[in-house]
Amino acid sequence: MRLYLIRFFLSFILTATLINQGKSAAQADEPKGFVIKGNVKNADGDFWEFLITDFIKAKHLVGVPIDKNGNFIKEIAISAPQDLYLSLNHQGIPVFAVPGDTLIINWDAAKFNETFRITAVSSVPSRQDEIDLVLKLYQSYWPKTLDMFKIVQNREIAGNEKMQQVQALFNKYCSVINQNPKSKYVAKVLADQYYFFLLRFVEKINAQERNKNANQFKQYRLNLDSLNDAALKYGCREDLLNENVFAFSPNYRSYIENQVRSNNPFSEVSLANQGPANKEYNFTLGNGYAGLSGLYLSNIIMDWYLTNSIITGYSDYGYENSEKAYQKFKDDILSRSYRDTLERFHDKIQRLRSGTQAPVFTLKNTDGKNVSLSDFKGKVVYIGFWGIYCNPCINEINQYAEKIHQKYNDVVFINICVDADEQSWQKKLKSLKLNGINLLAKGWTKNPVCQAYNVSSISHHVLIDKNGKLIDNVAPDLGSLMDDNNVLDQLLKM
Known part of the structure; x- marks a missing residue:
């Protein structure tokens, strides 16, 4: 592929002026971290939370304890810029942190909008301007962006009309960015918006x-x-595999995943002298092959993609399928940091293969009493991890839970909520009328139960036999149990 001089020149300007990512691939080996601290008045709890992006597993939840005086401080290890979504005042307020930052956040919960402030203390110039820019974009245009989701999904609106509205909204984001002084990470702010719009709106309209x-x-x-x-324009191109943007934009990383995986796989094969034959498609294995063929131009991006696909595959597609992908692609990962990350994860995940003893746990039920997995030895156990803010979870429960519980009255159904406080959980349970053993695992990804069962997304289901051994850590959902001779039927016959 020829490299035109103008592209080289613009790339040089972007790299030299905005961000030096020459060793972005190696930065995973050199975490510096950032500090988030501050004070909250009239706090309605003893902690608050935020989501933080990562190179592996996309996002995870971080809890920040609040002391009796309303003060809090938390240090987080990061090796490159990462996005934060502050779970405050029933919002997900966006901001981003870079290594070396100290972010000071203060607010009064009784009058949040009037008192909420973020101050950036950093050796990187213009960090406060960048924080203010992200907040301004969010406050000015996020409600309109939410409305755009509905517009794009509306099948009565023509594609060209949808695209005109999407473009007009994106232009407003660009207008604000134009007014902002040049700074090191303004390229990140633009890339985050550009690839968000591509992934959430443009790709859907095209589909x-x-x-x-x-x-x-x-x-x-x-x-x-x-x-x-x-x-700035050069850093935002649909057809450009850009290691600089990869290093600082989580939305670009999501866009890469979507582009690689959007190739339609063959789900049926005709073998020589045998004719057509259906084979179950191994998504983790397929994602790995797609990464090798689509990302070979960049070793670091390909290494990241393979590592991330295999790790998330264990959670999304089960142990057996993902183990095949691990054995197939582990030696193709050249970066030491990603290879070591995968090896450490693989060592831990061995406990979740079929036939191993299910991790024990004890959680509180709706009466505040301790309930342990060991209480149900001798029974087949079906665990459903769900959340009150997870619409697919709620739909699954409303549509299938009562029918499945009646169909399998010899099975213990344990429903573990991961995303709520006790009051919200109890209130939701009353409206759902969810039978079975209802337990609460506050904190989701930081909760030991979720960590033990590798629950990084919901809904997530686990099937355990009468001897307390794992049958499937990514078991079929409730809807699949409506089928005849499903995995639960087969297990009960044993």
């Missing part, structure tokens, strides 16, 4: 148009005409 007419449809694109800075 809708493709479904209408696969042979002839218009491929919509998001243009950057309203952006003033040419170097």
